[in-house]
Amino acid sequence: MNVLEIKDIYKSFGDLNVLNGISLNVAEGEVVAVIGPSGGGKSTLLRCATTLETIDKGEISIGGVTFSSHPDKKTLQDIRNRFGLVFQNFNLFPHFSVRRNITEALIHVHKKTKEEADKICDDLLLKMGMSDKADEYPCNLSGGQQQRVSIARALATNPEILFFDEPTSALDPELTAGVLKVIRELAEEKMTMVIVTHEMSFARDVADRIIFMDGGVIIEEGNAYDLITSPKNERTKAFLAGY
């Protein structure tokens, strides 16, 4: 079963066509990495799938709920309850403790009790190796820790699919390992994920499939190992040669 179905979507900002007919299916339990040069449309694709941008044409389904260029409020709410998004620069709420960052949406959007939410939070922090940080504020955490909290926040509402927008790009190299380890563990648990990344070796090892995007279209896609080690398209080759 496909958790995510993207059908021929287009997106432009003014005269700039950023997405020029993208179609992509992601099956349950599959991990898809999206790679490609900056400005190639990777982040926009992710932002369209997560309703942060509205698409001009085409259709997107998440967990069987479909939306198009002008989704109504109810559809949007329904869609937003089905995915989680991890941002490049975390976007944690600085005035909330780690615990409240994770539980706020559970309590006020998903109407869980404080006890239920705390239980979910404690389990997730344990998984992230951050049980001792529940009462800390984001500004007292390292970038890697903040990113793990934001993964926990995205996971808390039990999404059907998790999107990552360059989850390690804002981190110092020595801090990326902890974040990548967490994502790797999620992959082993068969969490459905779409990851925009510049970490090629990580993409090769963790993803089932890799999409190479440039100029707002998918240039090449295939089995992660094959695409990284023996790309067929010239542009893919040129891009990967830089790594």
Next chain:
Amino acid sequence: MDLIITTASQLWEGFRFTIGIFFFTMIFSIPLGLLAAKGRMSKNIIVSSLVRAYISIMRGTPLMLQLLLVFFGPYYIFGIKTGDIEIGPFKFRFIAAVIGFSINYAAYFAEIFRGGIQSMPKGQYEAAQVLGFTKAQTYFRIILPQVIKRVLPAATNETITLVKDTSLAQVLAITELFTKASEQASKQVSVMPFLAAGLFYYLMNALIEYISNHAEKKMSYYS
């Protein structure tokens, strides 16, 4: 000794009006300022231009003129007998002063709030949005608490200015602190009442500063 007590009690009489104008102005001008900030940022060009004009006029003309207009305008322009208007214990001159100060200060607060709201990173809205928070939840739970921290120093500044500006209410013949001090000064042929009035203003502002510093400290747990 008697003189000190009379002076103090006279000044206290006036100070009650000063405090009254101050509190009502704060109560009305802050929500009004927030609303005006929202209007100023509105995508609707008519709304945003109207609010922009309102702010421009309020900031660009003397507060004293605005007070006089609010007080005399209804009678001279519309022929409304304002002398009869009373709300509870409050006479029209007091109500006019509160309205005048409120619409003036709301304009200044609006710009302070707008600065604070616009300084919020877009990512905060986006994170809240994908987590499923409604617009109202996002605003009141995520954005506003952070905006308050950011605007507190500037808003405190404005608040302190308001305390001193209340002395302008004397143009509406309101016997506030400064009016009383002038009366006593000429009666006693002494500057002591002025100095005493200065002390009243200063103590009130010292209290505001203390509260503001305390609040700032309370919110310093994050950056």
